[in-house]
Amino acid sequence: DADVTQTPRNRITKTGKRIMLECSQTKGHDRMYWYRQDPGLGLQLIYYSFDVKDINKGEISDGYSVSRQAQAKFSLSLESAIPNQTALYFCATSDPRGGGEDTQYFGPGTRLTVL
Amino acid sequence: GQSLEQPSEVTAVEGAIVQINCTYQTSGFYGLSWYQQHDGGAPTFLSYNGLDGLEETGRFSSFLSRSDSYGYLLLQELQMKDSASYFCAVDNYGQNFVFGPGTRLSVLP
Numbered sequence: 001d002a003d004v005t006q007t008p009r010n011r012i013t014k015t016g017k018r019i020m021l022e023c024s025q026t027k028g029h030d031r032m033y034w035y036r037q038d039p040g041l042g043l044q045l046i047y048y049s050f051d052v053k054d055i056n057k058g059e060i061s062d063g064y065s066v067s068r069q070a071q072a073k074f075s076l077s078l079e080s081a082i083p084n085q086t087a088l089y090f091c092a093t094s095d096p097r098g099g100g101e102d103t104q105y106f107g108p109g110t111r112l113t114v115l
Numbered sequence: 116g117q118s119l120e121q122p123s124e125v126t127a128v129e130g131a132i133v134q135i136n137c138t139y140q141t142s143g144f145y146g147l148s149w150y151q152q153h154d155g156g157a158p159t160f161l162s163y164n165g166l167d168g169l170e171e172t173g174r175f176s177s178f179l180s181r182s183d184s185y186g187y188l189l190l191q192e193l194q195m196k197d198s199a200s201y202f203c204a205v206d207n208y209g210q211n212f213v214f215g216p217g218t219r220l221s222v223l224p
Binding site for chain 2: 033035040041042043044045048056058059090096102103104105106107108109
């Protein structure tokens with residue numbers, strides 16, 4: 001079984017609809033992240049969480065919200081979807097080690113299309 | 116602000132060696148990571164440099180120079196399966212990561 005799972009894998013919705021993307025992990029990591037990737041571009045950080053009570057905005061948080069329901073679950077919501085939120089969304093977890101090295105483990109991604 | 120620069124595309128032939136450069140300007144820095152992403156797939160971790168110098172992992176090596184705000188990924192004995200996008204990412208004081216725009220590597224037969 002995959003360590004980091006995302007649901008749904010694909011979603012088509014209409015402008016103005018509320019959408020929730022879910023992420024679950026079995027790695028036991030405290031840190032979880034949501035990224036957005038547009039075609040041909042890098043990953044932009046939307047939100048990140050170091051534990052259930054610690055939520056932080058990333059570089060492009062406007063129009064998005066998150067919920068950390070448990071250590072293993074981190075959801076991303078689009079309150080009122082708009083077409084320029086059409087993108088590939090990745091969830092990731094990490095577990096920084098004492099020496100500073102921090103590896104991110106990514107889920108398979110959710111392809112979201114807003115019409 | 117924080118920014119990373121990488122070449123957008125690199126092309127090489129099977130068996131060759133290719134170097135993908137990354138320069139960065141960030142307010143916080145713990146280290147530089149490299150990730151590989153095949154079309155339609157998720158990024159996967161390749162290497163991390165927390166200190167200056169060369170880190171070697173099989174056919175892949177990564178280098179960091181903190182004084183130059185520069186790093187590179189070196190891929191040796193290229194194989195067709197190495198065709199993918201490669202991203203450098205700065206570890207921002209252990210808080211989060213800032214990713215570069217990615218370099219698309221095409222390996223030709």
